[in-house]
Amino acid sequence: MKSMGFGCKWRRWILSCLSSASVSILVNGSPTNEFTLGRGVRQGDPLSPFLFILVAEGLNILTKEAIDRGANALSLQNLLKCFELASGLKINFQKSCLFGVGVNSDEVNIMASRMWCQVGSFPFTYLGLPIGSKMKKANDWIPVIEKFKNRLSNWIGCPLEEDWDGGLNIGSLHSKNLALLGKWWWRFKTETNALWVKVIHSIYGSNGGLDVESELPHSSYLGTWRNIIIAEVDQAAAVVDRLAFDGQNLIFNWCWSRAPSRRAETELAGLSELLAHVKLDRTVPDSWAWLLSDSHRFSVKELSGIIDHAFLLSHHYFPETLRNSLVPKKLEIFVCRLILKRIPVQVELDKKGIDLHSMRCPICDDDLESIEHTFLFCSNAMDIWSRVYNWWGIGNFSNFGINEILRGNTSNVATSNFGGKIWQAIEWICVYYIWKIRNDKVFHGKTWSIPVALSEIQIKSFEWVGHRAKKKKFDWLTWLNDPRIYLTS
Structure with a gap:
């Protein structure tokens, strides 16, 4: 990580995660005392895939360097053994295949026997997809189509709830992606004592650069009320700092550094409308409430459904594609x-x-x-x-x-x-x-x-x-x- 440019503080954090993990074993249904792992993280730790990517990048650099120096297959095998000793990730050559591109088949067989691995042939399947075929013929897609048919066959005879003008209530990837991003936003606002939230605060400022002025140097992000903040003397002021109560209504006491622009006036009108029926009580601490569901609890499923209802049913969101072969x-x-x-x-x-x-x-x-x-x-x-x-x-x-x-x-x-x-x-x-x-x-x-x-x-x-x-x-x-x-x- 040091060679890749990671800072000292970040490396100490990762090292702490690797050295502080502890586990216990269930014996007859009862957990034993916890003990510290010799190395690595616990099974299923979300940090594990990121560490694997870093290690794999090291292997990638070593492989490219060896190829540039003219290494052959046996040299690469020795390189993999060195990588195994350094990282603890063992390569199973008996389950590996050697493919020859532009070389004689006899040479591939000899090299595979020396490396104790199998001889591969094109096309082959990787992650369920055929590799090495041009995929221009319909026959090349038959294995993929058959897999889809087998998966979809499980739906036959299963009652599916219909919704959204005849849809199958599956939802879209677009809405699911936005809902999952919204989940992190919600957790950032509500889990104020979580370690990852504190890390975000330390890097991006007290509000994480989400909805108010970011504390990063040279940042141009000014949040939801951007044009109001630009015209305000104190750009770090909160909205509540500019509110006053005249006995009946909330009024604003802005300190303008210049005349508000037309867009700032539009934002002011929207802000006034939002606060028209708000009652402030300084004795009650601020908190976040999810008002899009009756339970007032955030739900990715509910939010993705709301997004789909708002956008998928709109013909303007997915407009038809018009084509005309008579124009460029x-x-x-x-x-x-x-x-x-x-x-x-x-x-x-x-x-x-x-x-x-x-x-x-x-x-x-x-x-x-x-x-x-x-x-x-x-x-x-x-x-x-x-x-x-x-x-x-x-x-x-x-x-x-x-x-x-x-x-x-x-x-x-x-x-x-x-x-x-x-x-x-x-x-x-x-x-x-x-x-x-x-x-x-x-x-x-x-x-x-x-x-x-x-x-x-x-x-x-x-x-x-x-x-x-x-x-x-x-x-x-x-x-x-x-x-x-x-x-x-």
Whole structure:
């Protein structure tokens, strides 16, 4: 551990864990007196796998060094024996296999007999998965599929509780992961005398850097009420230090170092709402209470169920993936980001806590720059949509939603699936160019005229769609003057 850069204090902690473990033995159901272990930790100790990783890393370094020096299989065997003597981890060569890659089979057999191990062949199974096969053929996956079938066969005839619109009440890995992380957060808040909590306190400060200003040097994390703390004179002050009671209501007495930002005012409103019905009693010590269950006791199962109900049933959380073979991949990725609302318009940046000079639309300055405004309701975007709809002879652009636009559900003219894909591609290209025009204005100061924008959309759409529609030929003049026939043919 010293060679790996672990500090002296940390090494002493680990050494104490290794030397202080004690066990007792049950004799006829009665435990004997405890005795100290000669070395190592108790069976099942959570520290054991971490120590094994450190030891295995030492073996990995030794092996790489030996290979760099041109060691052969017998040299590696001697290296493993040295590792066995140093670590106490014995290698069972009789249960080991030797594989040859790019060498003669006779040479592999001779070397395996000298090492007293078996000869392995490809493909082989490791942790239940086949190794050494290209896995491109269906037959290569048969063992894996059979294992799944055998496991799932145990469910046949077993009643499963149905929930969540027909689900099997199994839950998602996402919710289980969040719930387990929440369990550690809850334990950190409630098990204040635990050793691991004290370690976290010593490294990250009295609050562990979770919900208030971290005490680490140069830390920029300021917790839940970040913008309030930034504007406060004493950034180490607690909320209770700024509260006063006028006889009927709680009031705030903030000491501002500067005028609160708009985001700080939003946080103040949320904080005031949370404390509206709170009654403070300084004679009662603070404590944490879990209010998401009737028992007021934290439960990973209950929390994961709450997360699943909140997110899995929402169509916005797992949006459908839209694909169109008539446009390049970069446009499909752009549409995916647009569905997930990961386009950096001012409103979305503001939600991520980024302080902006202005949230107005940089094109028209008529409204906040949201996704809907940028791509649908900005005067520039509406002019582009109107020109494109007239070009295709569809009529006036209506107030469709962004999801309808991306799905291509804004026109009933297309009479075939291929025609529908063409119209969807046109709308995606329009969205793409609206964003391009916006970025040119913001980052380069370039202003596009509407006729130029329409011309670029016509040229680029003909290039992209015409190149990718292998079974359909497109004529430029027809595309320019009467493209609607491609929606019905």
